[in-house]
Amino acid sequence: MAGTRADGRIARGEQTRRLVLGRAMEIASVEGLDALSMGRLASELKLSKSGVFALFGSKEDLQLATIRAAVAVFTEHVVGPARELPAGIGRLRHLCDRWLAYSRERVFPGGCFFSSVSAEYDARAGKVHDALVTARSDWLSYLERTAREARQAGELTADADLPQLVFELAALLEMANAESVLHDDVTAYGKAARGILDRLLRVAVDPSQLSAP
Incomplete structure (x- = not known):
């Protein structure tokens, strides 16, 4: 019986933690990480403030946990789907497409969580x-690794400057997000998609591999 009660408390604690972090990500994506507070989250979610403190301990702990949760959401929506494709230029393009969809569909209400904070x-x-630097570095490193795997698969030209390519792809993605959030205008995503396609065509060994949308 004692074990059953302990398991129940752990499960309720994890459920509450997910609930708090879900709301924390929403707030931070619109208002910033500094807008997070134990009292606000407890009040909005109708939880005890002491219970929220017990889960996170400090505002900084809450902010760090929120960033980790956002990384998991980003991975689920952007990185995970692209991993289902074989290594190559198609995976690289799909990774960019998934990023644009993640921003356009407002997985986070403020657009890209990491751009916001x-x-x-x-x-x-x-x-x-430091946690935000790590998250961004991990994303850009993964984007470059995907490009490198495409070259190893023989689908990117041998002389392609991969760091420069990744810089330009990331710039197009982030510009689309910024323009869309600021102006509430989705046309920026189409412009970014066209720019990404044009850039990939310039380094593709076989441009016909990019003909499908």
């Missing part, structure tokens, strides 16, 4: 800044 912490030191 990075400007808030880009000139500040500390654990939150």
Whole structure:
């Protein structure tokens, strides 16, 4: 019986943690990580403030947990679907397409979570800044690794400058998100998609591999 009660408490604690982090991600994507507070989350979710403190301990712990949760959501919506495709230029394009869909569909209400909160912490030191740097570096590294695998598969030209390619692809993605969020206009996603296609065509060994939408 004691084990059953303990398991029940753990399950309820995990459920509450997911509930709090879900709302925290929504708030942070619109208002920033500094807008998070234990009291606000407890009040909005009708939870005890002491219970929320027990789960996270401090505001910084809450912010870090929110970033980790956002990484998991990003991976689910962007990276995971692209992994289902074989290595090659098609996977690289699909990865960009999934990023645009993740922003356009407002998986987070403020658009890309990391674009929203990075400007808030880009000139500040500390654990939150470092966690955001790691998340962005991991994404760009994965994008470059995907491009490298496409070249190894013989689908990108041998002389393609992969760091430059990744920089330009990321710039198009982030510009589409910024324009859409600022102006509430989805046409930026089509412009970015066309720009990404044009850039990939310039380094494709067989451009016909990119003919399908």
